[in-house]
Amino acid sequence: MRWQKVTIGKKIGLGLGLTLILLTLLGLISYLGVGQLVKDADQVIQGNRLDSLLAQKEADHLKWADKLLMYAASGKTTKFDLQTDDHLCALGEWYYGEGRKAAEGRIPALAPVLQEMEGPHRLLHQSALEIKKGEQPLSIFESKTRPNLEKVQALLQKARQVAKDHIVGEDTLAARAIDTRRNIMVVGLVSLVLALIIAFFMSRGISKALTAITQQLEEAAEQVASASDQVASSSQALAQGASEQAASLEETSASMEQIAATVKQNTLNAEECNRLVVMTNEKTREVHRSIRATKTSMETIANSGDSIKKIIKNIDEIAFQTNLLALNAAVEAARAGQAGAGFAVVADEVRNLAQRAAEAAKTTDDLIGETAKHIEIGNSQIQETLTKFYDMGESAKKVNSLVGEIASASLEQAKEIEVINRATREMDRIVQQNAASAEESASASQELTAQSHQMKGIVYDLMAMVAGGSNGGGQGKSGRHALLESLPLMRAAAGNPYGYGRKNILIHDSPSGEVQPDEVIPLEGDHIKKV
């Protein structure tokens, strides 16, 4: 694990831990040293106490020997009040009590010396009894008491020396105290140096990390600022788009109304058309009836023509017969010669009349034939007309149904247009919402810009804290100004009539009135309401 990647908490913990360990070490060393000193002091005290105790016992025995000598010298006249039991004297009580065991426990080397002391001490006290009972006390004293006393005295001396040798002395104590003081001082100095080094590395590591983080934070703040700028412009564009949408929707709505009117007119027209078609149908039927009547009339005429033809034929027949008669008369007249000349003229006239009658009959017949032909043509034409009328009726029916379809389609269209109108209203509502959202978004982005500025300020503060001194602060200030230059929206927002995020914007020198509010938020309130 690299040092840079270690968390600050760990770094601090490690530094403090090391320092604490050093402190603990120092304290432990001090405690141990002082404890040793205390122990040594105790031993010194104990040694002194034992030494004085042994000295006391020596003095007591010297005093006891002195008294015994005086008793012996006096010839046993003085009262005998000396202790004769070696167990009950002051030394004996200590020797056979807890005092000796404690001394031996503390200084084991004392045991053989004290062991050696038992015999002479007993003999010493027994010598006193011998003196009391003996005849020659002085000689006993000289032969028995004195050597034993000297032995006990020497042994006590020896014990005292042994104790002195084995128990720390005051000089040693002082030397040890000095050693301890030196040790503590050295360890403390080393600890201090180590702690200083740790503190240095720790602070350097933390400040490095913080510097890196603050730099990143600064960058992030700048990015946030530019992003919020973008968001602001985007939401402006969005607002503009929403307004255009609203205008388009208005146009659409107007167009839809026109279409609805047209469709309504269409429906009315279709109904009128339907009525007219029905009327036309009625008229067509009437015409059909008239044509049928005409046909019947023409058939009657044709029949009459046939009758006339018969009559004409009769007339023609008569004319022919008359002609024959006239010719015969002419023949007879010719036979009669000159006498029949006048008759011949009459016959000729008659024949002429007959011929004229025949011609008239023929003409009439032709006419009748022509009439019949025309009637036939007329009949076929009427038939054709009837067929066409039938077709027309069919067409009228089709037109009727088509017009009906148009009418129903128009109704359907009207319904659909109503649906479209509803959709348009919904769209309008959504567009208004969008516009409002865009405005909110713009204000939020301004807020964001402000927040990013605040963040930048905090980052500069942090940088100042980390880097220290006026250097960071100065940079921060210049950075702020640079940011201001790059954020025209913020200046514009200063003139924002809605006052979105006004109190949060950390700009005081933005020239208001430079940008019209409408340019920032292009939506007019009444315009939105109108749509």
Place this chain on the structure above:
Amino acid sequence: MSQAARQIQQDANTLQDKEGKYLTFTLAHEDYGLEILKVREIIGMMDITAVPQTPEYVKGVINLRGRVIPVIDLRLKFGLEAAEYGERTCIIVVEVQSEMGSVQMGVVVDSVSEVLNINGDDIEPAPSFGTRLKNQYILGIAKAKGTIKILLDIDRVLTSEEMAGLESLGG
């Protein structure tokens, strides 16, 4: 005056003799003429009683007011196409001079037209060719009203040998 001129004069005189009234009739779209004095009567078409053992152009006999008269079809006689008898079909009763005296006979024609007075100037001799009829039947060619009328010598038409038997029918 030369010989030729004299001949023409003579011919003209002959034709001048033929001036007079003619009964005109049509036969197969052509106009013919008959001397009116040869005609006894004109009658409309009537029932003809067919007579066996006669030539094809002999249609039969008719009873005309008690007299039996033989009838011939002039179309067939002239070798023309036979035609259906119609309303205008007529029988012209003519008086033919034969060796056995005057005989009445019926001639079926398509139709009778009129009695025409033809001037001699308008009559020309029959051409030697160009007509289906034998020249001997034709008196002349008359020009009248912008048309040509063939003037028939009905005596010659009906006095061939074939007619001999018929005369007995008319008896």
